[in-house]
Amino acid sequence: MxxxxxxxxxxxxxxxxxxxxxxxxxxxxxxxxxxxxxxxxxxxxxxxxxxxxxxxxxxxxxxxxxxxxxxxxxxxxxxxxxxxxxxxxxxxxxxxxxxxxxTAIRTSAASVLSAELAFDSRNIGNLGVIGAGTEARYHIKLATSYLKYSKVMVTARSSHTQLAKEFGAEAVDLETLLKSSDVIFATTSSSSPVVLGKFLKDDFHVSSIGAHTPESREIDDETIKKTKTFFVDSLEAVGKEAGDYIQPTKAGILKQALEIGEIINKGVKVQRPSVFKTVGIAxxxxxxxxxxxxxxxxxxxxxxxx
CATH class of the missing domain: 3.30.1780.10 (ornithine cyclodeaminase, domain 1)
Structure with a gap:
């Protein structure tokens, strides 16, 4: 061994x-x-x-x-x-x-893959990362090595200035990031939404890796309402664990979701605006x-x- x-x-x-x-x-x-x-x-x-x-x-x-x-x-x-x-x-x-x-590598790899599928390309425009912890760092590291982007923005409650400097990114406030990003990676421990639909562009892709309990959210209902394709790592897993899936589904706001594996296996075209929700699977x-x-x-x- x-x-x-x-x-x-x-x-x-x-x-x-x-x-x-x-x-x-x-x-x-x-x-x-x-x-x-x-x-x-x-x-x-x-x-x-x-x-x-x-x-x-x-x-x-x-x-x-x-x-x-x-x-x-x-x-x-x-x-x-x-x-x-x-x-x-x-x-x-x-x-x-x-x-x-x-865990950090496979989680960030999933987010980066979701962005590639959403754009059917490695060209994604502006990338915004919400959070400044380990996952945020690995998301930026993998994304900037694999994807083609215009600029990277980072926001968080604290420490994002240091993280942004480490990767040559821009440290910005949340509203600026949401208004300016084509792709958003939400990597927070917040229990209330940080991705707010009222600030988003008309065309966007969001990958949310936080909020892994039925009561917590990273994405608000307005974002869900704007989304054309909502896809997940596992319908079974998010149906038990993810408030970002459970709550809008119960409210009738989210009517359909696909597994990312189905998109890959069947060659399904992702329609943007899009959201990928992952709780991580074995x-x-x-x-x-x-x-x-x-x-x-x-x-x-x-x-x-x-």
Whole structure:
């Protein structure tokens, strides 16, 4: 078995490799070729923990992940976790991977993929990122390496000036970002909407990765009303966990949603304005972990343990 650290995962999971991995994961999931039992959600010391298993013919993966908001004041990432990859043939553990970085990479890769599908191109115009944490950083990193863009804007309650400077982006207020962006990545821990439809352009694409409880929202109803294509990672998952899907559906505002895997498998054209809502699924972790392991073995990267 090998251990892959955060730095090593960044070495092997280049933007193209990571985005192709999540593309394959969504395709396998929507075609029923990968099995992911419902994740078990625990509340430990008031914080969210998830246990996420999945398997298919080539790999078995279990991820334990948590969201600890107080970690921000401790100077460490709010999302922590580990991923264990097994061989389905022998049952041997093949790799232990840093779950925080794997989650950040596969989540940002999904957002970037959604933008590429929405524009049917890597040319996306202006990119706006809401948030300044680990996910925001990885979203900017992958997007600016993979997509073609005009400029990047960042906003958050705090720390976005520093993040913007790191990537040569513009630190702006929320209203300016919403009015100026063609693509918006919402990566917040907010429980109330930060994507406000009254400020958006007539043509836009939003990827929302936060607000992963039925009570919380990142996207307001006005945005949903303007949207022509609403697509998700898993209809089953968002139907249980995402207020951005559950609430407008119950209110009759959102009448139809597609899985991103269906869009990929059937070649469905995304009509903009569009929204992609993702709560993260185990299939993403499975395929991304497998690809990272295979790349690491190929390149001789990782610490071998027995």
């Amino acid at each position: 090998i251990v892959l650290t955060s730095e090593q995962l960044e070495q092997v999971l280049t933007p193209d490799i990571a985005i192709n991995a999540v593309r394959q994961a969504f395709s396998l999931y929507s075609s029923g070729k990968i099995t992911q039992p419902q994740r078990q959600v625990l509340t430990i010391k008031g914080n969210w923990w998830g246990i996420m298993p999945s398997f298919w013919e080539r790999s078995v993966v279990i991820k334990i992940v948590n969201v600890i908001p107080d970690n921000k004041r401790r100077g460490i990432a709010a999302v922590q976790g580990s991923v264990l990859l097994f061989s389905p043939e022998t049952g041997e553990p093949l790799a232990l991977l840093d779950g925080t970085t794997l 299939a993403q972790d499975n395929i991304t972990a497998l690809v990272a392991y295979e790349e690491a073995v190929k390149k001789g990267i990782g610490v071998k343990i027995t």
